[in-house]
Amino acid sequence: MPISWFKKYLGQRGLDGGIPVEFTPRAVILGLLIGSLLCFTNLYFGLQTGFISMMSLQSSLIGFLISRMLPTPLTPQELVVVQTTSTATGTMPLAAGFVGILPALSKLEEDRDGSPPIHLTWAAAIGWSFAVAFFGVFMSPPIRKQVIIEEQLAFPSGTATAHLISVLHKLPPPESPKGVSDGYERVADEEDHAISDDESAADVELERDVEETGWKALIWSFVPSGILTLAAYFFPVIFAIPIFGYDLARTWMWTFTPSLSYVGQGIIMGYPVTLSMNFGMLTGWAILSPLSKHMGWAPGPVGSMTDGARGWILWISLAIMCADSLVSLLPVVAGYAKDVFGPYLGWSTTAKEDNEVEPPERLVPGSWVVIGWAVSVAVGTVLVWAVFGHDGIKPWATFLGFVLGGLLSVLAVRALGETDINPVSGLGKISQLFFAWIQPGNIVANIIAGGVAEAGAQQAGDLMQDLKTGHLVRASPRAQFYGQLIGSGVSIFVTATAYSLYTRAYEIPGPTFPAPTAWVWLSLARLLRDGELPERSGVFMLAFAIIFAAVAAWKNYAARRGKWYTKWIPSGVAFAIGFLNTPSFSIARLLGGVLEHIYRTRVAKADSQDIRLIVVASGFVLGEGVTSVISLILRSCGVGAISCWGCGHGMCGGCPA
Template sequence: MISSGEPDMSESESDPSPVPSEFTLQAVSIGLLIGCLLCFANLSFGLQTGWISMMSLQSALIGFLISRMLPIPLTAQEIIVVQTTAVATGTMPLAAGFVGIIPALKLLDETRDGSPPINLTWVAAIGWSCSVAFFGVFLSPPIRKQVIINEQLAFPSGTATAQLIAVLHKMPPPDTSVRRRVGYIAVEEEDTDLPTEDPTDEGSASESVQSEGWHALTSSFAASGTLTLIAYFFPAIFSIPLFGTYLARQWLWTFTPSLAYVGQGIIMGFPTTLSMSLGMLMGWGVLSPLAKLSGWAPGPVGDMTDGARGWILWTSLAIMCADSLVSLLPVLAEYVTGLFPRGQQTVKEDYDVETEDRLVPMTWVVGGLLVSVVLGTFLVWIVFGNDGIKPWATLLGFILGGLLSVLGVRALGETDINPVSGLGKVSQLFFAWVQPGNIVANIIAGGVAEAGAQQAGDLMQDLKTGHLCGASPRAQFFGQLIGSAVSILVTTTAYSLYNRAYVIPGPSFPAPTAYVWLSLARLLRDGELPENSAIFMISFAAVFSLVSAIKTYTARSQLWYSQWIPSGVAFAIGFLNTPSFSIARLIGGIVEHVYRTRYTKNKSDIRLIVIASGFVLGEGVVSVVSLVLKTSGVGVASCWGCLPGLCGGCPA
């Protein structure tokens, strides 16, 4: 625990105000600004690839840079409020299902699914978002005491952010030996390492960030944004036939030289991008041609219905489910064992140094949970009606979501992986039994569970950072509530604009995870699989069950080589995304690995992370500019070099 960052207990006890001192207008405003930028970026990237960035560490870093421009720079505790607010705002596209659930409902077929496509209006989407936006926030405070204070789970990303904040503010480093990882979540995966800071480098790191940070951030932001804008007018730039026009046209082997995806690869790290690329090679280099040439997927390769892309989706789904469930088993076993303690119990020391006025009162928690569940059930009924999902079934979804959130938070604390997508699929399995034959209910129930698990996990990572740096849990709680509320409007409006300008799912925004949600719901109802896909699903699920078990064991044993064991979820994402995105991310992963192992001598050197953040934010923000141009009727300047169907926005 770092002493200089902890609050003054005497002042805290004498101050009757329920609002902590670090909960300031400046901190919340900067957090909302960063969060809105992240929200735009995450919505765009999520609809393209199904992978979004939590970016806790990056939010803290950018918040620090912005605060240096203020007359009185923000304290370390205020920066944590910035980070918490930004993460809550930026991850709503996943929490409210705009990158998966909402597009999946648009894909419904009345003849096949018993329900026509559901296209939510702006008002309906606001109602749905409100129903799931706050449930997970109120779940976090009661879990904090157990997993952060009593058990002191690692929460590597939260610890990494605390280490960064300590370095930037020249504070003693947190007393921890946890391996650092950058806060990055996919549909549910993150796995990348950064070296732990050397305390002797604290001053130089802080000065380096202040002197070079803005230049690196603005330069990378401008470069990424400019390239994105040029690619809007000349789409062929983002669809390069890397291995020739035949492989590009027939088998979708193109390359997108997007700096944003290179930046994502840097943030994700080499081990994760390597796993994703191995999945790309297996899915698009082996299984896709096999399915096409064997006649199992007779349609065009990119068709999600009867093409090879739709065929390999099932193997991806099997890998994802197997990996998520196996990684949860040790957590579930420990949780169940803890419910039935044996032998003499010792009283654990209470390590919580917070006073009551800095904690979230249980009356708020209980009241908030009741209101969010009742209001959420009512809003879901208003939006989808009895034919969509019964109110009692929605209520069950919230209860199950709460239970699954506990597992997700514990998994996140121990492994740095929040398996929200896997937890959503567990909910789908449950509702296939509770409300059989109702695909809409199946998808919605999965979305409720996913939202609760993700938000509870997000805030728990942030609470870990706050615990190490002495920030008020109540201030962070306020920050997440405000961030979630604002993001409802921002995310819904942005999605509505995208939906007007583009076909979703479509060529520019394929929303691959939407097909995962819908395919599993259909499978649970009908039990029908594409030809010869079952044997591959079973085989790959068995292999990655073993791989996941080994990876989980080695990670929990803190063995150095655990990061090099393939990640099942990242491997499966390589199937879902076309090769163009995976190749760009692999380049970023290689850059990160080479820079970290060959070129940087200073363990506190975070310039590459600053540049990567600029790359991601630059394309995400300029994508909104592209959206405005598209809505205004400003189209591409030239389709020269475009291959039919492969260039987003180009009719060629």
């Protein structure tokens, strides 16, 4: 095979036969590599805290830095394909329920739930993942037309990623028509990408500074995060430091985890969100947990999910999430109903004129969407039946789960486009309520069907952020569609393999990986079947639901009127996450949020091109994510902690004792 042909095949040209020019092998391969790393990282953190990140902005940044080592750097549109493929690969742990649904099924009790624990084999996990991996992808193209082209929703994270790509490639701002045109012409150029004569020396210097600064910041943040994580594996007390002494750590679970990855996640989440999370942590763990214990409402050990304070405050968390999500969805539902039914009732609608800028050959044909969605639903229904059996969930219920998932995905996408929050937690609870009605008394069916519905909503929503980026940078929607399909397909095997390795090495849920969202799914399913709440929890659930319904209404009202203080109104979902996780998970994220606020307001306030903190945060997160794979290998080989010194409080998950 001639070397020149091989270089052209791996170059920026793409393939012949109608394949979009930016859909190149190198872009897809790079996206899969980054996405596979993020998949392990998201599974690791998702099982710990219930929180995962799309990391689309970080995928673009890492892809750009790596591409600078290639003979021909990636074009902006190829970088979008990298980002899209990476996101589809990296978010599968949540889309397929590996951080919530499957751990919940593993905690079933036959005497209480009517079903023994369900532990999927690797092959069964592959089948389950394949069942839910694609139908959300096929939902994306038609929804894109409505929310990105017609309504032109903001999708803040997708827009921010487009801005970053524009900065990295020295393009005009994405909003500018000139920026869109120039970006597209550059990828279609017949010559290799090179610095033209009229590019200024300042632009060249900026590009070199971004590359040099980016690599240095990434390495200098990646290495200490990895070293600290490995040290904590051999000396577990490093990640379980008692805050107020051993007695309070042992009794009330007050420890501190100085994880740099948690700091990085706090930077990514931002100061307002981490502040809401820590307000929730203080309310749950400093007030309600001791109150429920001392009043005898939660008589068991504090950390018990069945009769302890942690299980008691879980219900208040659930009420907050449902109230916040449902109230936040009301304007979305009203707007959608107005757009759909308005013309028939003579109402004015919010839909704008057709602003589609892509020619048909760069769009996803409608026939592909219809056929693909129908096939994915049919195959998915059969696979769910094959994995869980007829006693687990009936095929007609699974089919309804897919249909409900399609409807909920519209709400998820619109909420995400307006608020940058995908309310899958609330949507998942809606699906559970629906299936408690149509198939009552079956906890397994309730969890599985709810997970099927949630998968489509989560996947369609998160992938829409990437389509917004592609729209602004003028990447081919069809190229992104290909990347989404490939990324989702590869991630089936990556996620199932990673989960199988973790379940062999660790107890899940367990001390190291508590999988808090699994208890949310299981607790609601049990409530819907039995109708029994822990003592006095119902009163607090109602009170907090009313409070945060009002807070959510206020936040939505302020956001729609562009009030400056909107971001400082507490987030109900973030507040509730503070309840789900022990204090150790929230405090370090607050440190990251404070660091982000100080840096943004005092250091980089006049420099919109300063990306150093983003790079540092990415290095922190990836450092622990990569090292966690090493820790997993060591654990599988029987290599444990060197010393359990300082672990007298019983909060160190790494010790075999």
